[in-house]
Amino acid sequence: MSSIERIADIFADAQDTSINHKSLTKRLRKIEAKNENNRSSFEEQVKKCAIRCLEVAKSEKAGQNIVRFICTYCAATQNEEQENEEQEEDGTNITNQIMIVLLPYMSAKDKVVRYRATQIVSQLMGIVQEIEDELYQAIRHELGKRVRDKVPAIRLEAVCALGRLLENEMDEEAQAADQERDEDEEMLDEDDERESTGLLDKLLDVLQNDTNAEVRKALLLNLPIEPKTLPYLLERARDKDAGVRVKLYSKLMPNLGDFRHLSLSMREKLLRWGLRDRDERVRKSAAKMFSTMWIEQIAKTLQQTDADVEEGQPKKKKQVGYYEPDVAALVELLERIDILNAGQDDGVGPEAMREFWSLRPDYFDTVTFDDTFWTDLSAESAFMARSFYDHCSQNEAAQSKAEEDQKFPEVTRFGFHLQRELNRVLELRGTTSEEPDEETLAEQEFIAEQLLHIAHTLDYTDEIGRRKMFSLLRQMLSMSDLPEEITKLTIETLRLTCTSDLAGEKEFIAIVQEAIAEVHDTLNDDNQDEETDDNDNGTNRATTPTDSDSFVSAHSELSVQTDRTARQGPSAQDKRLAKMTPEEQEQYHLRTLLIQLKCLHIAHTMLQNITSDFSSNVSLETMLNTLIIPAIQSREAPLRERAIECLGLACLLSPSLARDNKEMFVYCMRKGHEELRMQCLKILCDCAVTHHSRDKDGDGDGDQGLDLAPFVEAFGYSPEVQLCATTCIAKLMMCGFYKPGAKSVDVDGQEQEEEGDEAVEIFENAIEEAAQSGTKGHELLAKVKAALVADERGRGVIEEGRRQS
Incomplete structure (x- = not known):
């Protein structure tokens, strides 16, 4: 058997296992050396063996072993030629010959052949040292077409190859640009620049829109990290596939280098997207990025600086892979993520530091x-x-x-x-x-x-x-x-300093109401200071605050005149306002409005931190009548809106108050702006949920029936209001107001109405009307209904839409 014929035996042995590929490569290289004078026959035999593996399916291990052997052999050939500096000209080396013969098969009709040909060419492009421009452009063109192939595996091999080609092209263009800039000549040839930009745009489009996660993942790891590509790469933190998101945090970010090169907004987005991801693996990767990679990059810089200053000092022992814990590095890390904004309640700072203290006990001890x-x-x-x-x-x-x-x-x-x-x-x-x-x-x-x-x-x-x-x-x-x-925060902390029992809550309420009175008294203090100034200018009699200078009368000065004020004539406030210039009057009204808003804010926070019923606390009733109700009647929109929020919290504490003010919330929902409408809908929903158990048991004095009319009426407003209304209805359904299959069967097999049947009909009509009108969020109602029916059926309560007796 001639040496040429033994080539097929070598390829046959290579398909069994990849362990002996190095020894088989040496044997093939010896045959190549013996047939130096008959090189064409040797290359033909190698190409035939390469073509034979194109029909092997992807799942076959033998095909993968042959591809690896071809790459191992070509790499050995390239290395030997490079060492001997015997680069062959005119593209006659074996690597180029294999790619030339496989090039037509990349467009074959059979997907298996296309895949194997693209796979071999793609991997050989990562090995080859030099290649003819003509062959390079042909391969690049074919790979560009394979990017749109219908088989994901083929697209994967194509984008891997093009990613490497793009990196080489961008490096060459950068070098050419620097050289031509030094020579004061034109930067780049327009055609070359347009061609490279077109390839980059094509790959970025694939990165954003390819349906296969493995293709997007391959591009994420193979595209060069450049200013133009970086935003597209980091955008994959919002990829729909969790594996791609994990790769970004665990693979791309370490390759990116120092995170301080990123913009502040991008750092914040990476943390927020990663730590709030729905997949636990992504959250862990993002936490590890923040707690190890970012802090260590800062600690490295700081400790290198300290080493320059303290050169010759003995080094401390440190944990392998980590620098010594440095509080200054942690402070700088918080500064790098703009903790002044990220540290708010809705920011990502608290979540990031919670993970940090869990993952870095060394800093916890330091x-x-x-x-x-x-x-x-x-x-x-x-x-x-x-x-x-x-x-x-x-x-x-x-x-x-x-x-x-x-x-x-x-x-x-x-x-x-x-x-x-x-x-x-x-x-x-x-x-x-x-x-x-x-x-x-x-x-x-x-x-x-x-x-x-x-x-x-x-x-x-x-x-x-x-x-x-x-x-x-x-x-x-x-x-x-x-x-x-x-x-x-002060009010919340004050509540903690009081006891948790009823007596402590009464003390807390009394203190907060005293604070409200003192805050409002600043208006009277300002007025008294102005009167003192008038007296210094020639007034013989000092004026003291009268009863008409109370909170209600000060508010009435901004809204409507009361009957008492009409009977008494102009008040002291009116006289003072008459003496003011228009600018001073405007400043006085603004100051009054801000003080009243501050009083309402204090009352709002207090109502959030108490559980007392209004009927059991006279001071709460007084605050309602002297602060909240007058503010609702005000002409100032900010004052009315904040007062409605306070009244809504008060209604949660008192069923009778919720019943008496229900119509007022409905009226505000109809006449108010978008934000006020959503606020009133939420108040109505919360009141119904809060007082539902009392009403159902008959222990409370709230409404016995549920009125969905305001929520259904909201379907005719803006999409945001519609979404709020559907969300409220879904919440009511899940809180027990909707009982699916509300029919019971008596012992004779006859259907009889159940007590909750009327409520079911109300909800069914609301769901149907939302679907017919195309209300935003109507799909949510259908999903909640389906979930409730499935839950009832799973517990055996209903069967085929009927409730079991």
């Missing part, structure tokens, strides 16, 4: 909170402390360890730190000749908010510390210049 830390707070360090204590409050083991290491602050001392930061906020917001720096004010407010969040986690069994916090919060709550978010 951080310390001494007096120096609390004195020199920044936005980042304050948020770090807040996230640390939040983690401890949610993890008993972490809390025990923190208490053992004495990392929880003493309540009394913490109260002084909180008082200092709150005073700074009031100083910055105080009336000064110069406007305060917005960035400084925002940062200081953020620090105060974080300390109030920390106050939620403290132990108030220490009576001295509790009294300190109690007096501080009570004092700060009466400050009219305190921002709304800080006011909200």
Whole structure:
């Protein structure tokens, strides 16, 4: 048997296993060397063997082994030629010859042949060192057509090859551009630039729109990371396939290099998309990216800088793969994700730090909170402390360890730190000749908010510390210049300092109402100051505030004149307003409106933190009649809307109040703007859900029937209002108002009406009307109904639409 004939035996042995490919490659290379004078016959035999494997299906292991052997042999040939510097010209080397003969098969009718030909060419393109321009363009053209092939496996091989080609082309163009820029000549040939851009656009289009997840994943990992491609690559964090999203966080991000090269918005998006992903693997990958890769990149930079400064100092032992825990690196990491915005309740900061403390116990052990830390707070360090204590409050083991290491602050001392930061906020917001720096004010407010969040986690069994916090919060709550978010957190913390029983709640209500009165009294104080100024200018008699200067009368000054005011004639306020210039009057009205809004905000937050019924607390009734109801009657839209929110919370605490004000909410839903309509629908829904059990048991004084008319009427408004209405109806259905199959069968087999049959008919009509009118969200109602029917049938309550007796 001649050496040429033994080539087929070598390929036959190669298809069995890939273990002996190196030895078979050496044998084939020896045959090639022996037939140097008969090279054409040798190449023909090799090409025939390569063509024979094109009909082998993808699932066959033998076909994959042959492809690997061809690539191993061609790689060995390329390496030897490179070492001997004997590059063959005119494309006569064996690698080019195999690609030339396989090129027509890439367009074959048989999908198996197309796949194998594309696979071999694709893998050989990653091996070849040099290739003729003509052959290169032909292969590139065929691969471009295979990108649109109907077989996903073929598209996968094509995009892998084109990704490598694109990277080489972009590198060559960059080098040519730099060279021509230095020579002050034109940048690139227009045709070459247009051709490369067309290939990139085609691959980016495939990355966005290909239906196969493996194709998108291959492009994600093979496309070059360039300024133009980076947004498209990072966009795959929202890919519909979880595997692609995992690859982005676990593979692409490490290859990306230093995350600080990304824009601030992109960092925030990557964290938010990853940590809030529905797939657990993606969430873990995103958490690992934040807790290990990003923090280590910063720690590496900081410790390299320290090494330059402390050269010659002995190095500390560190965990393999990690740098020494550095609190400065953690602070910088929080700064890099703009924690001032990401640290809000709806931001991604709390979620990211919760994962960080779980994955990095070394940092948990390293951080310390001494007096120096609390004195020199920044936005980042304050948020770090807040996230640390939040983690401890949610993890008993972490809390025990923190208490053992004495990392929880003493309540009394913490109260002084909180008082200092709150005073700074009031100083910055105080009336000064110069406007305060917005960035400084925002940062200081953020620090105060974080300390109030920390106050939620403290132990108030220490009576001295509790009294300190109690007096501080009570004092700060009466400050009219305190921002709304800080006011909200202050009220929530104040509720924690009071006991959890009924007596503690009454004390809490009384304190908050005192604060509301003090905040409103700032209006009278301003008026009194103005009168004092008038007296200094020649007035002989000092004017004192009268009963008409109460909250109701001050509000009436902005809305409607009461009968009492008409009988008494012009009030002191009217006289003062008459003496003011138009600009002063406008400023006075604005100040009054802001004070009233602040009072309503305090009342709104208080109602969110109590459970007392209005009928059992006279002070709540007084607040309703003197603060909330007059504000609802106001002409000022912001005042009315906030007052309606407060009334809605009050209705949740009182069934009779909910019943009496139902028509008012319906009227506001009909006459109000879009936001007010949605707000009223939510109030009606919440009131029905809250008081449903009382009404059903007959223990309450609420409505005995459910009225869906306002929700159905909302189907005729804007799409957002429609969606809100359908969501409310779905919520009512899932809360027990809708009983599917509400027919019962008596012992004689006759159907009889059940008590809930009327409610079922109401819901059925609402669902049907929503579907017929094409209401936004009507599919949700059908899905909820189907789920309830399936649940009832699964529990054996109904069968074929009938309720079992």
